[in-house]
Amino acid sequence: MARGMAAILRSCPTRGELYAGVFIIGCVNGLAAKAISSVHRIGWQDAVLGTFDVSAVVVAACFAGISLVLSDRTELAGPVDVALAALLLLIIALPIGAASWIAVAMLGLYVLSSQQGSQSLHRGAVILLATTVPMLWSRLIFDLFAKYVLAIDALLVGWMLGTDRHANMVEFADHSGTLAIFPSCSSLANVSLGLLCWITISEMAGHRRRAQDILWCGLVCACVVAVNVLRMSLMGLSYAHYSMLHSPLSELVVNFIILILVASISLLGVRRDIFSRA
Numbered sequence: 001m002a003r004g005m006a007a008i009l010r011s012c013p014t015r016g017e018l019y020a021g022v023f024i025i026g027c028v029n030g031l032a033a034k035a036i037s038s039v040h041r042i043g044w045q046d047a048v049l050g051t052f053d054v055s056a057v058v059v060a061a062c063f064a065g066i067s068l069v070l071s072d073r074t075e076l077a078g079p080v081d082v083a084l085a086a087l088l089l090l091i092i093a094l095p096i097g098a099a100s101w102i103a104v105a106m107l108g109l110y111v112l113s114s115q116q117g118s119q120s121l122h123r124g125a126v127i128l129l130a131t132t133v134p135m136l137w138s139r140l141i142f143d144l145f146a147k148y149v150l151a152i153d154a155l156l157v158g159w160m161l162g163t164d165r166h167a168n169m170v171e172f173a174d175h176s177g178t179l180a181i182f183p184s185c186s187s188l189a190n191v192s193l194g195l196l197c198w199i200t201i202s203e204m205a206g207h208r209r210r211a212q213d214i215l216w217c218g219l220v221c222a223c224v225v226a227v228n229v230l231r232m233s234l235m236g237l238s239y240a241h242y243s244m245l246h247s248p249l250s251e252l253v254v255n256f257i258i259l260i261l262v263a264s265i266s267l268l269g270v271r272r273d274i275f276s277r278a
Contacts (some may be wrong), residue, residue: 015081016072016121019107022085023069023128026092026104027062030135033097051252056259057193061131061200068124068203075116084110101136104128123203130199134192142188149188153181153229160233170236179236187228190255194224194262201266205273216269223261227254 013021035052047053077085084107091103108129112122142149150168158165161173168181198220202213231254235242244250267274 013077014073015075015077015116016069016118018077018081018085019072019111019121019125020066020070022088022092022107023062023066023104023124025089026100026107027066027128027131029092030097030100030104031059031062033100034135037097051255055134055193055255057197057200057262058131058135061127061196064200064204065124065127065131068120068127069111070124072118072121072124074118074121098136101132105132105136108132119206123206127200127203130196134189134196138188138192142183142186146183146186149186150181150183153185153187153232156225156229157181157232157236160229161236163236172236172238172242174238176239179232179242181232185228185232187225190224190228190258191221194220194258197259197262198266198269201263202270202273205270207270207273213269216265220262220265223265224258227258227261 031054034054035047038047038053041047088103088107091106092100108125111125112129147167154165154168154170157179158170161170163171163173163175165171170179170181171177172179195217198217201207231245231250235245
């Protein structure tokens with residue numbers, strides 16, 4: 001009987017394994033829904049060039065967060081953990097793309113509010129909770145304040161071009177027409193991705209939070225906004241510039257530049273933690 005009980009206990013998943021399974025299903029389902037929506041909206045070719053409207057930062061954050069959660073081996077999953085996982089899987093199964101990210105956020109908050117688990121479990125939960133911001137919460141915030149966010153982008157672009165602007169409309173520099181700034185061109189989405197990159201790198205490095213982190217996060221945000229505004233300003237020079245730069249390939253190049261800059265700033269901000277572990 002003792003050997004049988006030991007075999008049963010060995011077959012039970014740990015809390016980290018159980019939570020990692022829920023996180024994997026939630027992230028895969030949420031990313032798949034985003035990719036399918038992108039294909040239906042713009043077609044396969046443009047969807048591939050646009051990486052299916054899913055940033056590489058989000059994919060990397062999902063992998064990083066899940067790997068940290070999976071490395072937790074401190075405790076076996078209990079009845080409460082199993083019941084929570086079953087509830088979250090029901091939420092993920094709903095035919096709503098946002099439901100998966102809501103389930104990921106709920107599990108992340110539960111892990112962070114619990115005193116149980118290792119540091120790796122909590123660090124992974126921080127990354128995965130932060131992943132839901134660009135995939136869900138920033139979009140909801142944008143829907144509420146789109147008018148003001150787009151007006152700020154238009155103000156910056158108009159200042160760069162030295163032309164008039166009205167709401168989200170900016171006059172071309174050669175006065176041949178107007179540039180309309182739509183939600184897909186807004187700086188807000190890229191800012192949330194920049195902060196996600198910072199959180200992912202800092203948590204993977206085991207970075208201890210310091211007051212200077214505010215400055216590094218501010219530098220990340222400023223860099224993202226500057227690159228995005230510069231791109232829109234170049235598009236606003238004339239209709240010919242707009243036609244050349246307003247394409248999936250151009251957007252891919254700009255996103256790659258932003259990724260390199262943000263990752264470099266983040267690595268620079270946590271360099272002491274990286275070198276101390278080397």
